[in-house]
Amino acid sequence: RDGRELSETPLGDMYLRDAKNTKGHTAAVTGGEWHPVDRNCGATSSEDGTVRLWDLEAGVQRTVIKPQLRRPGRTTAAA
Numbered sequence: 001r002d003g004r005e006l007s008e009t010p011l012g013d014m015y016l017r018d019a020k021n022t023k024g025h026t027a028a029v030t031g032g033e034w035h036p037v038d039r040n041c042g043a044t045s046s047e048d049g050t051v052r053l054w055d056l057e058a059g060v061q062r063t064v065i066k067p068q069l070r071r072p073g074r075t076t077a078a079a
Contacts, residue, residue, distance in 0.1 A: 023061065024061065025050065025052065027046050027047035029047075030046055039056075040056050041053060041062070042054045050064055051065040
């Protein structure tokens with residue numbers, strides 16, 4: 001929050017078919033937000049269509065949110 005780097009998140013394996021099984025985003029990050037109460041939690045969105053919640057202290061993801069589309073295709077997640 002003060003401009004210092006707190007942690008680094010891993011890059012996902014873009015060759016895996018299911019984006020939920022990667023350790024990080026496989027495309028460019030489109031946005032990021034801090035958790036309003038938990039200083040060690042943040043969320044990022046990406047062009048890979050996922051939103052990931054991160055444990056910033058450990059540098060690992062807590063949860064992956066991948067929306068299901070009504071029609072097949074890709075969508076970009078944005079904050």
